[in-house]
Amino acid sequence: MPTILAAAAREGNWLLLAALAAGLVVFAVCAVRLTVMDLREHRLPNPWTGALAAGGGFTLGLGCLVDDVGWSRFWSMLGGGAVYLALMLLLHLINRTGMGMGDVKLAGGLGLYAGWLGWDHLLAAIVLGFMAGGLVALALVVTRRATGSTHLPFGPAMLAGTAVALLL
Template identity: 35%
Template structure:
């Protein structure tokens, strides 16, 4: 439903509907597999839909728009609070919030040190992934962050070697953030 409501916003940024539907389906299937309860599965599916939309937009126009980020946060946060209440997992919620703050601060620092490398969209997107990853543990937060940078780096080197990019070519980083998070969560 959220994907249908946000489709005009996604199309306004030049993304193709097929790709966000495909990515949402793949991420949603993963969310259903690792959800600890029906409420947690809803939170993960909401995050998956937001990540799918953000990935397609970032690939198309190198932006992570607030028009998608804000509704995703507004859906995921209350669902994680409901999950904590339903499961009595207040420690997981606290860890998720701390992970969101930590990733947000880390990406903010990277953006401040290298503004041409990490954009503000990546900085505002990182806490969302921190919430989801932090729910499952600090090891997942660290592993996903490492996977993100390693995979993005390998892809950038491959593009340079094949001469499909130069050192000044901007590469969408949001999809690599999603890939890093999803790959770690799929290993749970």
């Protein structure tokens, strides 16, 4: 995303710059709120996962209208949301106690953001999210703050993975 923002500024595409900046603000606000709620209450409320998806879809969709490769970004964005959501839904159906529906819904919104940048960013967001979640779980088990049966919130790891992918 930084390279696209820099290119938009260099080319004077202020509409694209504004759309992306607004999208990043939506992402940041929702990410902070969702992280706090998931860490405290182990839930990702629909109004916030919905705001992330709707805000991202709207702002990034506007960005597609003023970008040179807008239609390919648009379809990539929609595909990214669908793929990440489908993957997490599959994991939820395989093990309902391991993955909650909040994580599934969050994945749809995160997939929009990562997918807008391309399939490589989507893959990075997914892999980085699972790596972050695994490292946190490992650290908690090693320090004896968790066991193999402890339920850990996965939303913050998903959000962190996507945030890093957006910075690539």
